[in-house]
Amino acid sequence: MKKLDKKIRRIDTDRDKLRIKQKDSDSLKVEENVFDEPTLKNLYKLSRKNIIKEMGGAISTGKEANVFYALGPESELAVKIYRITTSTFKAMEAYITKDPRFQNIRHTKRDIVFAWTKKESQNLKRARNAGVRAPEPLGSEKNILIMEFLGEKEVPYPQLKNIALDREDAKRIFEKIVDYMQLLFTEANLIHADLSEYNIIIDPNNLEPIIIDMGQAVTQEHPNAREFLYRDVQNILRYFSRYGLKMSPEELLSKIQAK
Ligand SMILES: Nc1ncnc2c1ncn2[C@@H]1O[C@H](COP(=O)(O)OP(=O)(O)O)[C@@H](O)[C@H]1O
Ligand SMILES: [Mg+2]
Incomplete structure (x- = not known):
């Protein structure tokens, strides 16, 4: 005691x-x-x-x-x-x-x-x-x-899922996320592996995306790397389809893997 x-x-x-x-x-x-x-x-x-x-x-x-x-x-x-x-x-x-x-x-x-x-x-x-x-x-x-x-001032920026966007801003944010996925893959040799509207924060000052939560990110050598990348791609396409964005997973994959 x-x-x-x-x-x-x-x-x-x-x-x-x-x-x-x-x-x-x-x-x-x-x-x-x-x-x-x-x-x-x-x-x-x-x-x-x-x-x-x-x-x-x-x-x-x-x-x-x-x-x-x-x-x-x-x-x-x-x-x-x-x-x-x-x-x-x-x-x-x-x-x-x-x-x-x-x-x-x-x-x-x-x-x-x-x-x-x-x-x-x-x-x-x-x-x-x-x-x-x-x-x-x-x-x-x-x-x-x-x-x-x-x-x-103690107030965290919102997650992508908690912010309403017009189509134009959504398209710009989507394109930036695609840029980031490509940089991650080709420059950092990383696949996020849990990319979704929960792990993308939006800076309300300029509506720029910020990628968070990278504990589970893996390199291309990981045996499940392709599967994780495909899942990230599908998550992002699923989320942005609500803003009228249409792209096949294959097209997005080839953008991400382009040097
Ligand atoms: N650097 C940060 N600044 C402000 N808020 C953050 C930061 N990192 C995480 N958060 C907030 O905490 C939540 C959980 O963080 P995250 O890293 O995604 O952990 P978990 O593994 O629990 O999902 C995020 O969705 C975000 O709202
Ligand atoms: Mg998270």
């Missing part, structure tokens, strides 16, 4: 050090699941490195990860925290173990989640280097990825 008390007290002090806001019960519930002791330690490490100044509320609660708002020394941040006891861990393992970049990792749950977090950070960097607009990764620690906040 005493040991547990001590543990709780330690977590509470770590929380205080991070000045985690506990405004509503919703984000409290989230914190119970996500902010286990190792995660708190890693967050604290990031705050000692002066990457995180203050943790804010939850932006999103997903299947494998939660995204939080935070403040850095100079800018707003998004903090993506992968849960270590994630339910879809088996799927993660299949992506990771077939990726030639991650051949030497141990296959425990923790190690796979840590490798996954690193992989997302690397993929975001590769995408950006290829000219794709994606959030800038600013640091990672075990299961925590820190990135540029896509939004202003």
Whole structure:
């Protein structure tokens, strides 16, 4: 009992050090699941490195990860925290173990989640280097990825699925996404593998798309690469058909693979 008390007290002090806001019960519930002791330690490490100044509320609660708002020394941040006891861990393992970049990792749950977090950070960097607009990764620690906040004054930019567009803007955004898929494929050797209206953010200032959520992105060498690319193509065509855009998957595929 005493040991547990001590543990709780330690977590509470770590929380205080991070000045985690506990405004509503919703984000409290989230914190119970996500902010286990190792995660708190890693967050604290990031705050000692002066990457995180203050943790804010939850932006999103997903299947494998939660995204939080935070403040850095100079800018707003998004903090993506992968849960270590994630339910879809088996799927993660299949992506990771077939990726030639991650051949030497141990296959425990923790190690796979840590490798996954690193992989997302690397993929975001590769995408950006290829000219794709994606959030800038600013640091990672075990299961925590820190990135540029896509939004202003604590308000995140909308997902593509939550924004109404006229046909002209939709066409322009579609073409930009196709450009990005082509750059990802030919310049970064990456296939997003979960591309949809959920993982495309729209910058409301200029209606430009921003590609997010790249943990599962794979290189062309991955045995399922073609299948993943085809699925991405179909998702994008399905979504934009509501704006009257018509193109065959084959035509879009050849655009993406053109040098
Ligand atoms: N850098 C960011 N800035 C602002 N909001 C973000 C950022 N990254 C993610 N989000 C928000 O959080 C949601 C979930 O993030 P995502 O990376 O797609 O994780 P998941 O694996 O849970 O789908 C996104 O749909 C988006 O609304
Ligand atoms: Mg997502």
